[in-house]
Amino acid sequence: MRDSPDVRVLVPVAVLEGQVIPDQLIHLLSETTVVLLAYHEIPEQTAPEQAREQFEPKAREELDELVSVFESAGATVETRLVFTHDVDQTTERIATEAECDAVLLSNPAPTIDRVIVPIKEAINLETITRVAAAVGKRGDVELTLFHAVEDDGAVSDGEALLDEVANDLAVLGVNREHVSRVVVVAQNPLQALIEGADDHDLVVMGEEKPTLRGRLFGETSDRVAEQTVGPVLVVRRPLDPEPDDADGTGDSE
């Protein structure tokens, strides 16, 4: 676990395309350190330097405005401004460099009152708990811990798991009364989650290891973001230790 309880959230913004971060989201992230990634995606036939020369002043201006909005809501803000041909590569790189715990996939969000947090044993539970706590401890949102099991026999194990998470959340300062627990029995956990997310405004979920299915059909979090109307906060999984990246920026479990 990182020494500081600070939660770092990467917020990518298409800075020159008038992308708006909903006020509710800004409010929600006010307890975190927001790494504001202002990017401008350019076609391959344009040199990034060329776009930079023409658009940098405008981009800086828009970025400054966003920063002041986040700061006046109480968040600590760091900024990055990137001109890129490939937004996914840029998001991944900045998330790693800036040691972000979570990445926001922004969807419009008129109000954020109810947050669903799908819990799987396998995925990065400690960081998810910290991020959910950062979102939930303001006290004005309801957290739903969500766990899908395949058969009735596993329900009690699921409840135990969610109890554990709820306790951890309480330790991190979340009021127990704002946390509810749902264990569902479902053959298709992803579909169950999308249905469960229906009456929620924000999903906080763990990033999964890239799988073949993920490469073919899109990562789970992207599919959730597509099929739910609200924003998704994707909690990054710890970095795989790479041989030439031995300084190890990832969290220890």
Place this chain on the structure above:
Amino acid sequence: MSDGNDGGSVLGADPPGDGVRVGDADPAVDVGAAANEVTVLESGTELERTIGLRGGLAIGIGTMVGAGIFVFPGLAAGQAGPAAALSFALGAVIALLVALPTSELATAMPKSGGAYYFISRAMGSAFGAVVGIGLWLGLVFASAFYLVGFAQYAIAVLAELGAASMVSDLPLVALLGVGFGVVLTALSMFGTENATKLQNSIVSLLLGILLVFLVYGSLDTLGLFGRQTVPEEFMPYGTLSIFTTAALVFTSYLGFAQVATVAGEITKPGRNLPLAMVGSVVVVGVLYVVTILVSTGAFGSAQLAAFGETAIVEVARSYLGFPGAVAILIAGLLATVSSANASILSSSRALYALSRDALVPPQLARINLRYGTPHIALALVGGPTVVLVAVGRTEVLAEVASFLHLVTYGLICVALIGLRRSNPAWYNPSFRVPGYPVVPVLGALASFSLVAFMQPLSQAVGVAVALAALVWYFAYARDVRLKGVSADA
């Protein structure tokens, strides 16, 4: 004057660690701080690097492979006989002698604009103007040449379909070449999503087709399948013809330096730039030499010359029958299009680099707000290209393109020697030429002397373009001073 160095204010940005240096670059050459995947400018703004080694090789090979295999074998064999293989080998050696110095300069200055940037920073704005304008127009000539090649292949396809006789009274080469030139320019202006991925797969497909064809052809030529090769003297047209042919076919090697024009976008530039440039020259050089040997093994050189630009289709037919001919026709269409497309894009980068330094009006580099593309620069490439397609002859187009590039290549070698001697503080290449100073000296000598073996008409056009560039420089931009460049002080 603008030096591309006018960064905005630094916000509370957190500059990334990991060996990235911010703000200690000499203002003369704002190379930014080049890390593996990003360049961080003084203002804290980051430019993502997105082209890997594979992409770099695809640019190099994709630009080059169109000409040497799909246009030149007939023409070259007609001039030099089987010894045309030596001409291609000579061209490859010269290209390598230049590719190594270019790699060193590109790793020291991984910026858009490639050769123009190196030479203007090492030798001042006058040389820069000649080289930049020469590169722009050189690539215009090259694109026109590829489009003429494309038109020849399209006509060969029509002939294969039996439709050629219906339209034989039309100036087909000009019509098809101009038409497709307009289409390519429009595509690049209005945004082509995933053009790089497409280029990568086209190059892979091409290499696959060529590998099958050349391996089979080589084995067959060596007599493994009982073929009688056409007996012919190796040098029927004398030794000199090897050099004049080398001058003609050098257009087939105008591609490695295009990798340098996207040097600002290549990941791990210290490793990938040299590998992509040297690797692509070696790959296409081997392919060219084998192609000539296989072609002259199938037909006499007089016969090959009579087949013209699409001689390789007949060669494929003689080895692999109708399917072979079809495969090579498709490959020829793909290769010439990919070469033309890559050249148009590089050419617009050269214009951008010139306008960044105020050597041409800044409007040229404007980016279209709707499509995000440098539409004016692209139009200034596509327009002259289709004019040349309409009026040009293959050999002259090729030689003028080579002329303008060879002058640039020679100057690249001179610039390298100059920079090594003056050794400015910012000059810190991560790749250094082996065999310095022999390699750049030989590279410069070879580049300049190859020009001497061209047709008088091509030389005249080339000299005229260079002079026009000088006139432009003195009329428009003589007071441009590039910051910190000693030749301009």
